[in-house]
Structure formats: structure tokens, C-alpha cells
Amino acid sequence: MTTNPAFELDGLTKDFSGTLAADAVSVAVPVGSLTGLVGPNGAGKTTSLSMAVGLLRPDAGTARVHGVDVWADPTRAKAMLGVLPDGLALPERLTAGELLRYWGLLRGMPPEIIAARTEELLRILELDEAETKGVRVIEFSTGMRKKIGLATALLHAPKVLVLDEPFEAVDPVSARVLRAIMRRFVAAGGSIVISSHVMSLVEDLCDRVAIIARGQVVADGTLDEVRGGARLEDVFVSLVGERTIAEEELAWLGS
Numbered sequence: 259m260t261t262n263p264a265f266e267l268d269g270l271t272k273d274f275s276g277t278l279a280a281d282a283v284s285v286a287v288p289v290g291s292l293t294g295l296v297g298p299n300g301a302g303k304t305t306s307l308s309m310a311v312g313l314l315r316p317d318a319g320t321a322r323v324h325g326v327d328v329w330a331d332p333t334r335a336k337a338m339l340g341v342l343p344d345g346l347a348l349p350e351r352l353t354a355g356e357l358l359r360y361w362g363l364l365r366g367m368p369p370e371i372i373a374a375r376t377e378e379l380l381r382i383l384e385l386d387e388a389e390t391k392g393v394r395v396i397e398f399s400t401g402m403r404k405k406i407g408l409a410t411a412l413l414h415a416p417k418v419l420v421l422d423e424p425f426e427a428v429d430p431v432s433a434r435v436l437r438a439i440m441r442r443f444v445a446a447g448g449s450i451v452i453s454s455h456v457m458s459l460v461e462d463l464c465d466r467v468a469i470i471a472r473g474q475v476v477a478d479g480t481l482d483e484v485r486g487g488a489r490l491e492d493v494f495v496s497l498v499g500e501r502t503i504a505e506e507e508l509a510w511l512g513s
């Protein structure tokens with residue numbers, strides 16, 4: 259018997275008026291895996307993940323969550339997905355608690371479950387003090403925004419988490435909390451895909467990695483398969499190409 263992957267990107271393609279941002283991107287996230295999607299700036303990570311979670315319509319290809327097609331059956335697929343998108347737009351006038359309540363009600367969750375999970379999430383993510391003071395999202399730091407974004411992704415207890423740059427602007431103490439949450443999520447049978455530029459973090463956290471460059475998947479497998487005994491950063495640089503600065507470039511600096 260074969261088991262469906264938890265999450266499957268299958269030939270996802272997007273052409274932005276001549277810029278092929280994603281060129282038949284296929285990545286499978288097995289059940290219980292924490293998969294890192296890494297690639298240089300502009301490689302197509304956000305484009306691929308946005309298509310995979312139903313936020314951006316692909317030109318070709320599809321994505322499946324536990325076998326359910328995200329574009330053919332979005333209601334069922336999205337009930338299983340928790341998403342932290344890049345540049346998440348949040349209702350700025352709400353506090354974190356109000357936002358989670360609003361989000362939960364939109365998802366049709368019972369109010370008492372929303373209240374209990376909100377209290378716990380705000381406490382664990384250390385947003386409870388801001389909540390007590392009535393701080394609104396508009397006043398949040400970038401790291402606080404990431405955290406409330408993660409809380410909204412977790413609130414309905416999804417099976418698959420898709421997190422675009424979850425550690426961006428998050429301080430080291432909070433990053434530990436985020437890592438612990440992710441490990442707990444996977445230990446409880448969930449599956450995660452994160453995009454990140456931070457290779458050490460991917461090596462520490464992920465059991466699988468896919469490297470994407472110029473819209474194409476150039477390596478994909480377990481962390482050890484992709485590393486092949488080297489450091490992930492070295493494999494990454496050799497696959498995506500190194501940019502060095504010639505002697506004469508930036509000569510005006512310090513002149």
C-alpha cells in the first residue's frame with residue numbers, strides 16, 4: 259500500500275509576462291517530514307508556495323494536501339493547511355487576541371475552542387503581555403507579526419504547515435520557541451514545509467531539503483542525500499552559482 263505524501267507540488271509553473279518564476283516545480287513532503295525549501299533571492303520559492311496553497315493560480319501543475327487537490331477542492335484542502343504567507347496582510351486595528359478570534363470564527367470554529375487555543379498560543383508565543391496592554395497589530399514589530407501569523411496558521415490544528423520565511427526578523431529566543439512548536443507539530447503527526455535562506459537553521463531543523471534556483475528544483479531529497487557529506491551551504495552555493503566581488507568593484511568605498 260502506498261501512502262500519499264502529506265503535501266505534493268506537482269509541475270507547478272508560473273510565467274509573469276516573460277519571467278518564468280516557477281518552471282515545473284515538483285516537491286513531495288512525506289507525512290511527518292519537516293522539509294526545507296531553499297534558494298537564492300528571486301528563485302521562485304514564494305511563487306511556488308503561493309501556488310501550492312491556493313493563493314496564486316498556476317499556469318500549469320497542481321498541488322495536493324493528503325491527496326486532495328488544492329485547486330479542484332480548495333475547501334477540503336485548505337481545512338488541512340496552515341499557511342504563513344510571505345508579507346502577510348493582517349487586520350491592523352485588531353489586537354492579537356481579537357485577530358485570532360476573528361480568524362477562528364471565519365473558519366467556523368466554536369468560540370470556546372478559539373478562546374482556549376488563543377490564550378495558549380499568545381502565552382507560548384509571548385504575545386500575551388501585548389494583549390493585556392491592548393497593543394494593536396499596527397504597532398507590532400516584524401517579529402511579532404511573524405508570531406501572530408504563525409498563531410493564525412496553527413489555530414485550526416491543520417495537518418500540514420506551510421511557512422514562508424518563518425524565522426525572518428525573529429529574535430533567537432523566539433526562534434527557539436518556533437522551532438520547538440514545529441518539532442512538537444511534527445511529533446504529533448503533522449508535516450511542515452518552510453522556506454528559508456538560513457542554511458544552518460535548515461540543517462538543524464529539517465529532515466528533507468529541496469533547493470530551487472531560477473524557478474527549477476535542482477536538488478531534492480533527505481538532508482544527507484542533498485548534502486552528500488558536505489555542508490548544505492557549500493552544496494547550495496555550488497548549485498546556484500557563486501557571486502564574487504572583483505577587486506575593482508566598489509573601489510569608491512572608503513575613497
Ligand SMILES: Nc1ncnc2c1ncn2[C@@H]1O[C@H](COP(=O)(O)OP(=O)(O)OP(=O)(O)O)[C@@H](O)[C@H]1O
Nearest residue numbers: 274277278279297298299300301302303304305306
Ligand atoms: N507578482 C509578480 N509579478 C511579476 N513578477 C513576479 C511577481 N512575483 C514574483 N515575480 C518574479 O518571479 C521571480 C521569483 O520570485 P519569488 O518571490 O517567487 O522568489 P523567492 O525565491 O521567494 O525570492 P526571495 O528569497 O527573494 O523572497 C522573481 O524574478 C520575481 O521578480
